[in-house]
Amino acid sequence: MELRAPTTVTSSSRTARLLTSVALWFDSGAVPVVPGEGAGTGRRIDWLRVLPFIGIHAGCAGVLLVGFSWTALGTAMFLYALRMFAITGFYHRYFSHRAFQASRAMQFLFALIGASSAQRGPLWWASHHRHHHVHSDTPGDPHSARQHGFWWSHLGWFLAQRSFAIRQERVQDLARFPELRFLDRFDLLVPFALGALLFGAGAALARLAPGLQTSGGQLLVWGFFVSTTVLYHATFFINSLSHRFGTRRYATRDESRNNLWLSLLTFGEGWHNNHHHFPGAARQGFFWWEIDVTHLGLRALAALGLIRDLKQVPAHILSARLVAGGGRRA
Numbered sequence: 463m464e465l466r467a468p469t470t471v472t473s474s475s476r477t478a479r480l481l482t483s484v485a486l487w488f489d490s491g492a493v494p495v496v497p498g499e500g501a502g503t504g505r506r507i508d509w510l511r512v513l514p515f516i517g518i519h520a521g522c523a524g525v526l527l528v529g530f531s532w533t534a535l536g537t538a539m540f541l542y543a544l545r546m547f548a549i550t551g552f553y554h555r556y557f558s559h560r561a562f563q564a565s566r567a568m569q570f571l572f573a574l575i576g577a578s579s580a581q582r583g584p585l586w587w588a589s590h591h592r593h594h595h596v597h598s599d600t601p602g603d604p605h606s607a608r609q610h611g612f613w614w615s616h617l618g619w620f621l622a623q624r625s626f627a628i629r630q631e632r633v634q635d636l637a638r639f640p641e642l643r644f645l646d647r648f649d650l651l652v653p654f655a656l657g658a659l660l661f662g663a664g665a666a667l668a669r670l671a672p673g674l675q676t677s678g679g680q681l682l683v684w685g686f687f688v689s690t691t692v693l694y695h696a697t698f699f700i701n702s703l704s705h706r707f708g709t710r711r712y713a714t715r716d717e718s719r720n721n722l723w724l725s726l727l728t729f730g731e732g733w734h735n736n737h738h739h740f741p742g743a744a745r746q747g748f749f750w751w752e753i754d755v756t757h758l759g760l761r762a763l764a765a766l767g768l769i770r771d772l773k774q775v776p777a778h779i780l781s782a783r784l785v786a787g788g789g790r791r792a
Contacts, residue, residue, distance in 0.1 A: 483510040490582075490626070491647040505614070507621045514650060515621070518580060518694075521687030524679065533667070533676040534684035537660070541689045543729075548575035549587075549697060550729050550756040557588040557636060561744040562760065563771040570641050580653040580690055581697065582620075583646030585636050589629035590620075595741060599716035605701040608717055616695075616702035653690070660685040696727045704734035712739035712782075720752075730754030740779050744772035748780060 509516075528534075552572035555561040564572075573584045581587060590604065597603040604625060607615040619625055628646060636642055645652065664681030667674050708719030712735055724732030725747065731737075733746040733754065747754030763769045 480510060483508055486511055486626070487514055487650060489647060490586075490649055505618065506623050507618070508623050508626075511623075511626070512621045515580075518687055519691050521683060522691050524683035524687060528677065528680040528683045531675040531680060533674040534664075534680045537681055537685040538689040538692075541656075541685055542693050545575060545579040545689075545693055546696065546729050547756060547759050548572045549579055549581065549693075550731050551760055552576055553581070553584055553587045554591065554731070555744055555746075555756070555760070557584045558591040559741050560635075561742055561773045562764070562769050564769045566639070568763075568768055569639070573642055573645055574652060577645045577649065577652040578656045579693055579697075580650075581694070583649045584642055585633045585646045586628045586649070588636060589632040590625065592632045593629050595738070598714075598718070598738065599705060607702050607706050612702050612706075615705075616698045619701075653686075657682055657686045699724055700728060700731050700734065704732060708732070708735070710735050712736070714738045722753075725753060729756040729759075731756070740775055742773050743775045745775065748775050 552564075552569075553576045556564060556569070556572070576587075577583055594603055594605065599606045599608050601609055603609060604622075605615040605619040610619070630637065660681040661678040663678075664676050664685075665678035667681075668677045704719055704721055704724055705717045706719070708721035708724070710719055714735060716738055718735045718738035720735045721732040724734075726732070730746050730753065733748065733752050736748045736752070737743075737746045744760055745754050745757035746752075747757065760769065760772060764772055
């Protein structure tokens with residue numbers, strides 16, 4: 463009996479950990495966690511906890527079963543563009559940097575659209591991004607490619623247990639909104655609802671408009687799994703590539719760089735050296751030739767009166783653009 467006790471305890475502990483991981487799929491607040499503390503410190507990955515993330519990638523293989531249609535491809539492209547704008551314009555420039563003002567209704571609408579990207583809730587996203595700016599490219603930066611390598615900066619950091627929790631101390635201004643706390647706590651709810659909506663819409667179109675040659679399964683696979691996976695990695699490239707490849711206009715204390723191709727892919731986020739030099743601006747392409755689709759979208763919303771007070775880049779920053787050597791290529 464004395465020899466079995468450790469086995470029983472170990473088995474119980476393992477079962478408890480498994481149940482906790484599954485519970486956290488549905489309720490990220492089921493178990494209080496402090497970032498960087500406890501068993502999750504370092505690079506330990508809870509593979510059961512991140513199974514939904516892996517499942518979204520695996521779902522892309524469904525294209526082999528559901529086939530192709532222009533309707534499905536168009537849906538995937540539309541949802542990529544809409545959700546990329548919600549991530550770049552609101553998760554990043556609004557929630558993380560407060561680069562403009564929005565009503566509570568607009569704030570929630572784009573938080574909802576951003577949450578459908580399956581990149582967690584706005585509080586989690588903003589808290590870790592603000593932490594990144596404080597510690598950019600130092601050992602305290604959880605997704606620095608210089609410190610931790612490409613794969614860790616690309617996706618390993620947010621799969622690690624130490625990154626599951628919100629850094630509450632960095633988002634006290636956002637945490638006062640219960641609707642935003644709800645989106646963070648139940649962060650799989652909105653992506654699941656989007657998937658169900660796509661399946662239902664595809665099934666309806668198969669009956670009502672057969673000429674579109676789509677189906678419930680096809681819209682689900684292309685509109686959610688494929689679109690979300692491409693959106694994932696386009697977003698992640700800002701962490702893994704934009705501190706390694708490109709040009710430096712400003713002598714920032716980190717390794718941030720400007721990269722045209724990343725900017726095209728991410729609607730303007732690739733002007734990363736600009737952004738790290740002055741994070742508070744609503745635009746990241748500081749000059750007219752630096753294409754910033756997100757900024758154009760924000761200007762359109764402002765013209766419609768839906769958002770306001772877009773913060774501009776100060777004139778002295780624009781005139782100091784040659785400080786780092788006029789954009790010397792790395």
